[in-house]
Amino acid sequence: MGKTIRWGILGTGTIARKFTTGLRVLDDAVVMAVGSRRQGSADEFAREFDVPNRHGSYEALVSDPEVDVIYIATPHSLHRDNALLALESGKAVLCEKPFTINRAEAEEIVAMARAEKRFLMEAMWTRFLPAVTQARRWITEGRIGDPRLVQADFGFRAEINEEGRLFAPAYGGGGLLDVGVYVISFASMVFGTAPDRVTGLANLGETGVDEQAVMALGYPGGGMASLSCAIRTTTEQTARIYGTEGMICLPNPFWSTTEATLAIAGKAPETRRFPHRANGYEYQAEEVAACINGGRLESKIMPLEESIRVMETMDQLRGQWGLKYPVE
Ligand SMILES: NC(=O)c1ccc[n+]([C@@H]2O[C@H](COP(=O)([O-])OP(=O)(O)OC[C@H]3O[C@@H](n4cnc5c(N)ncnc54)[C@H](OP(=O)(O)O)[C@@H]3O)[C@@H](O)[C@H]2O)c1
Secondary structure, three states: OOOOEEEEEEOOOHHHHHHHHHHOOOOOEEEEEEEOOOHHHHHHHHHHHOOOEEEOOHHHHHOOOOOOEEEEOOOHHHHHHHHHHHHHOOOEEEEEOOOOOOHHHHHHHHHHHHHHOOOEEEEOHHHHOHHHHHHHHHHHOOOOOOEEEEEEEEEOEOOOOOOOOOOOHHHOOOHHHHHHHHHHHHHHHHHOOOOOEEEEEEEEOOOOOEEEEEEEEEOOOOOEEEEEEEOEOOOOOOEEEEEOOEEEEEOOOHHHOOEEEEEEOOOOOEEEEOOOOOOOOHHHHHHHHHHHHOOOOOOOOOOHHHHHHHHHHHHHHHHHHOOOOOOO
8 A cells, every 4th residue: 555645625515525435435545634715614524524624715725735635626617727726836636527628728737737747637537437447458358349339328407507517608517518528538438549520419508508419429440439418308327338349338327337247249248246435436536546656647547638638529519519618
């Protein structure tokens, strides 16, 4: 086991609570500090999770000398500013998905991490789940032959709230950045390169953001991805990878899956089960610890260039849909 990593949680909303719950099962992690815009929220969070250092501003949190890594758990539109703040203060950063709201912002934080020589990673936690690691292993071993087609969907039904982060353009609202990022990143993981054809259709709803979208991506060599996302319609949330020799299925919800099935023509399907140790968010934190303890500034499993590439794909889709955020 490496050195214990001291975490600082930036923001006290829904995902901050889930991630902190995941962190607490790890032997090499301690939740040392929390920072909120309001001291009261930091105090409440600290009481709930037994966190020693509690700060009433993000600036105070990133200046805490007892913190090694900042976990950014704010709305998408704030990821850039919060990541820059933490990196400039000399902290490593794990930044919630989507990495930022567009490619330009992603490039900016990556450039800052490189300039400051600090670790940075997008919290694309699905990629680190043991069931997804198993799927990657089957692909690498050639068990499904050449991957040709990825099918994945992530749709859920939320009530419209013009001011909330899911529907407000000012927060980078819409299904694409919130859940479309999972299916696009999943296809990117399978094909390991940028798509050379990107096309999609979206319904922009009354608040101006995409409520439902279908996307078709083409990769060099002929691989394809057929993807969908929604924030007003619940869909199955399954991912399948079809290869020349067989198929891998990550059942619903694939984004937090605990099992993977390998189906090869003429053979009985093989299902492997991997119960989470906590809630699934712990595996990405293990990767952060392994990288930091190994002196690595980025993850090989979720590389920075790939996070930028995923943002670029989403920029292209939004360009086709005429969806721009106020800061753009
Ligand atoms: N990995 C996942 O499974 C997962 C799931 C959900 C969300 N996420 C990502 O995590 C991020 C946060 O999502 P969430 O669902 O946790 O959101 P949330 O419940 O609304 O929490 C966001 C937190 O950000 C802080 N914040 C700072 N400025 C804010 C502002 N102007 N408006 C609202 N909140 C502000 C607040 O914390 P303080 O008041 O303490 O400062 C707030 O509690 C999003 O980017 C989302 O995509 C990831």
